[in-house]
Amino acid sequence: MNSFSQKDSNGQHTDKQQNAILWFFSWFIRRPGMQLLFLIIAITLPAIIIALTVLIPAAAFSPMPVKAESNDKADSTLTKKVEATADQHPLYLNILNKEQKLSFFQNRLELARQDSIYLVLNLQDSVLDIEIKGLPVQRCKIQSYNASSRLKAAQHEDLQKWLETPFTLQGEISTIPKVPVLLVDAPKDTTEAAKLPKKPMEPEKTAVFFTLLFDKNLVIEIEQTETILPEEEGLMLNYQHRFDSIFSRTLMQKITQPMPQQLPIHIKLRMNEGDARAIYRSIPHSKYAKLIINPLDESM
């Protein structure tokens, strides 16, 4: 080992050291056994970790937190189980899309009957609508989005079950306040009233990043497409810290419970700042805020 760490008075590597390094690599290249040993040492532990905390749990995991009732019971009552033939697939896909559409419409109808403002996320058209009584009052164009692969991996039956009822807001984190409240104490007399600032608040410019935590493990993250100002980095760090805490789990949890069923289903949407702000400000507090999703077409 000394030969690898020797330095001359100026702190430079000596020729001897360079020779030793070259010797080491030429020696290593000439020994397949050593290379194999190195690979085994380097890969065994990560491979075991991947197998135990990623692959095996993923194989056993149900992509949706809810599961549709099995048809097996119903099938067992049939004298002969009917199976779909390939030529019927286009019709069946069409039926699945119609089921999806019907469920989406039924959800909208249910929320239209209520007085609250609600959100309609339409992934097919890449829009997030703010709706009141069935009327989309603002259509927010989604510039881009990332949806959890669980939506793709899920069976139609399970996905339908998950989307069957509107999602209810459970919590939220945001870079902007829900209500920009200003507290004013009533002046005692006209002189004190005259001293009160008369200039209204300027339109808000704060960066809009927020996360809505719904029931059924749905997490919707919305962020503005506009770049943030350097002075807002502190605000963003604080938000990011709170956001990370949604998904953070201890090392022990990651190993002992690699994929708990309550893992969030994350959908990230990017849109312009005005739309994002309008969405966050318009939705009611917590359990009164509802969301419905129209997922991608079944044939996509």
Add this chain to the structure above:
Amino acid sequence: MNQLRNTSGQSESVNSPIKKPKPNAKRVRNARFIILIFGLLTSIMLSAFVIKNQLILQEKALLIFHSNDHAKSFDRIASRSPKKYDVSLSKDIDNTDKALKAFLPKQTYIVINTTGNNFKLFDANGKALREGLVSTGSFTILKAGDNRQWMFKTPRGQLKILRKTKDPVWKRPDWAFIEEGLKVPSANHPSRFEYGTLGDYSMSLGDGYMIHGTLYKRFLGLPVTHGCIRMGDEDLEDVFNTLKIGSKVYIY
């Protein structure tokens, strides 16, 4: 044994039949040790990477093991009469769509955005007729000394035009006096009635909230009101003439 040193400092036997230089045992031992250390370090780093990105890897792994092959759904559909089911689904969709459309306004309506402080006026077919700026609630909480407080916010949801008034007179509520440091007069005291403050027209939405004009046109587009919706003169006139009593007002 007689030994010679070669140029790289390695020792070799003089009597060796092959003259190739051989690494000494210490060097080989060191090299093996280095491989072990590097191997372990690489292993730890890779493991840390896997743990850190566990969620991302799991999401990707899900697509390996699970796919929406529709088999279960197809079998379910096949077990009933698919064509009839298809027709009944279309019928259900149409009915639900009709029920949804029944909620939509049948006459002209207005949509007010309290975040952007703007409005859009639509005809019965949903065609935009006019848009412009408004002022809505300031979200100010006024605290009076006698444990009373008011929050100046514009109500949200679906409201209706309940009454339309030309040359409206504003009956000032208590807070209008309190916020100016004035003594609150009796309910019908003449000082409560103000002419011209609300502009040429007003449309009542109930609970004291109105769409009306303003003297403070420079504040249009900003949240400055006590909950009412203020408009510029031309916008107000057009909105007043277009909306009828019962017209829907959507505020979000």
